[in-house]
Amino acid sequence: MTAAEQIAPDTFRSALTHIPTGVMVVTTQSPTGHQARTANSFTSVSLQPPLVSICFSDKSPFTVALCSSGLWGVSVLAADQQDLSVHFAHRMSTKDLGGVPHTIGPATGAALLTNCVATLECRSVATQPAGDHTLVIGEVLALRTSRDSTPLVFYRGGYHTVT
Template identity: 40%
Template structure:
C-alpha cells in the first residue's frame, strides 16, 4: 500500500508557474449560460466563457464545469439547478472574448445582441451557430480553491448542423486548427 509523504513540507507551484504550465494544454471554448426566472425574462440570464468544461461519464451522461467562486455565474447556479453549454466554433471568437472580459458589459446587454434561443429543458440561452449545445441539471457543487466545480447531468445534447471547426484556447489566446 502506498503512503503519501507529509503534505506540510511539499512545495507548491506559484500561480505564474501553474498558469504557464497549463497554458500548454489546448482546450475547447464554450459559453456556459443559465437563466434565473425570478429575475425576469431577459434580466435573469448569465453567461461566461469557459475552457474548463469536460465530459465525466456516459452512463449516466455527466459533465463538469469550473466556475469562479463569488462570480455572477456562481451566484445564479447557487439559486437555479439547470444550465446550458454552447460549444463555440472558430468564427465565434469575438463572442468568447466578450463574455470573458473583466469589467464587461452587463449580461443583459451581452445577450441583447447575441443570437440565441432558449433551451427547452433549462430556459438558458443556447447560442445560435454553436457546434453543439448541452442542457444540464446540477447534480453536485464541489468547492475547490477559488472555484466551484459543478457536476451536471445531461438532459439533452444537440449537434445542430454539420461539424465546423472548433475554437481553441492555447498559450493564453484563442487559436484555430492548423
C-alpha cells in the same frame, strides 16, 4: 516537489496554457434574466448517465447565479465565434445576452447561442468547493451537434482552430 514548496498561481496558470481546450459559453438564469460566461474548464465525467463538469471562480457573480438556478446551457463555440468568447470572458462580471443571437433550450429554459459546434442543456447534480473555484457537475438533459462547424480552441494564451 515537497509539500513545503508552493506553486505560484501565475506559474500554474502558465503551465496549463500548454493544454489545448475547447471554448464554451455557459448560460444560466438569474432573477435579472439570462446570464453568460466564457469557460474552458469543461469536461465529460460519465457516459451513463451523461455527466459533464464545469468550474468557475467563487468570487464570480455568475457562480452564484449558476448554483442558484441549477439549470444551464453550454454552447461550444465555432472557430468564427472568437468575439463571443471575448465578450463573455470577464471574470468578475455577469453578462446578459443583449443582442447575441440565441434560442431557448426546451429542456432547461437556458439560452443556447446560435451557430455553435454543439449545445448541451444540463441540470446540476452536484457542486463541490475546489480551492478558489466551485466545481459543478451536471446531467446532460439534451444536446445538439453541427458536423460542419470547426471548433474554437484556446492554447498558449491565444485562439486557434483545428484543421
